[in-house]
Amino acid sequence: MSHDFDIIIVGGGAVGAALACALKNSKLKIAVIEAVSPKADIQPSYDDRGLSISLSSKNILDNLGLWQNISPHSNPIKHIHVSDQHHFGFVRMDAESMNVSALGYIVLARELGKAFMQTIEAAENISFFCPASVTAVEISALSASVTVNIDGVDKIISSKLLVAADGAESRTRDMLGIKASVEDYQQVAIVSNVLPQRPHLNTAYERFTETGPLALLPHSQQRCVLVFTVAANEAEKYLQMDEQGFLDVLLERFGR
Ligand SMILES: Cc1cc2nc3c(=O)[nH]c(=O)nc-3n(C[C@H](O)[C@H](O)[C@H](O)COP(=O)(O)OP(=O)(O)OC[C@H]3O[C@@H](n4cnc5c(N)ncnc54)[C@H](O)[C@@H]3O)c2cc1C
Known part of the structure; x- marks a missing residue:
């Protein structure tokens, strides 16, 4: 049975794009289908958030030849400090004492996306359909048949293997x-x-609070990525606060 592709990957987010990059230069003919252009402000995977990646994820990106482009937009995590609000005691981890260059890195999601897309677009064995949405899928014992909507027109493509990497939902x-x-x-x-x-000082703080974890992660230009977990029914209250009000709550929750 003949197929258009060996593998169709639905979704060009971190998971789908990393798989495609890992298979570049292989003998496999691959299609990546992504609904939103990587250059769009509303791109769900590659916006301006800072992503915390582990040392092993960094090593994977390095082996894929991507790290050299991402590295200038990253910041190493050299120390980690974990604590529990209203309790004594804390845990400290230190890259040097563990004989590693860093415990992890903070990278800009947009730059990660750029590195993935450059690799995908340059790979001869990968066809990148974007913006294009998968609207229907049929699976048989030998084949996957996928309907892709490109500029309002439906196109059906087939493959031996279908990878659903179109996100949590x-x-x-x-x-x-x-x-x-x-x-x-x-x-x-x-x-x-x-x-x-x-x-x-390249330190990542994680603090467990009554409403969930609070993280301050060392980013480039001395900024920190803040991940502030709150009860779902109170989120809107925090989002409506002015800057000073929000910082006051943050200081109280994090501890001076
Ligand atoms: C605010 C925030 C902060 C985060 N911080 C971290 C962090 O610090 N460290 C970390 O490791 N993780 C972090 N994560 C989680 C991380 O972003 C996700 O685990 C990761 O993006 C999942 O990748 P994915 O490829 O599975 O899905 P997604 O990134 O959701 O990608 C799915 C892609 O599929 C496309 N798509 C969807 N439906 C279709 C369709 N029908 N046809 C074609 N394409 C389609 C979408 O456009 C999208 O680009 C964070 C997430 C959020 C929201």
Whole structure:
């Protein structure tokens, strides 16, 4: 049975794009289908958030030849400080004492996306359909048949293997009737950048609070990525606060 591709990857986010990059220069003919242009401000995967990646993820990106382009937009995590609000005791981790160059890195999601897309677009064995949406999927024992909507026109392509990498709320998963178990923590993480008065010294802080974890992660230009977890029914209150009000709550929660 002949197929248009060996593998069709639905979704060009971090998971789909990393898989495609890992398969570049292989003998496999690959299609990546992504709904939103990487240059769009509304791109769901590659916006201006700082992503914390582990040392092993950095090593994977290095092996894929991507790290050299991402590295100038990254900041190493050299120390980690974990604490529990209203309790004594804390845990400290240190890159030097663990004989590693860094415990992880903060990278700009947009730059990660740029590095993925450059590699995908340059790879001769990868066809990148974007912006293009998968609207229907059919699976048989030998083949996957995928309907792709490009500029309002439906095109059907087939492959031996279909990879659903279209995110946590995967429509492909739903179309195939694959069940997922979801647990709602009733928490919302507010993510932003803050500029501390003192240098962050490449230290990542994680603090467990009554409403969930609070993280301050060392970013480039001495900024810190803030991940502030609050009860879901209070999120709007925090989002409506003015800057000083928000910083006051943050200082109180983080501890001076
Ligand atoms: C605010 C925030 C902060 C985060 N911080 C971190 C962090 O610090 N460290 C970390 O490791 N992780 C972090 N994460 C999680 C991380 O971003 C996700 O785990 C990761 O993006 C998941 O990648 P993915 O490729 O599975 O899905 P996504 O990034 O959601 O990508 C799915 C892609 O599929 C496309 N798509 C969807 N439907 C279709 C369709 N029908 N046809 C074609 N394309 C389609 C979408 O446009 C999208 O580009 C964070 C997430 C958020 C929201």
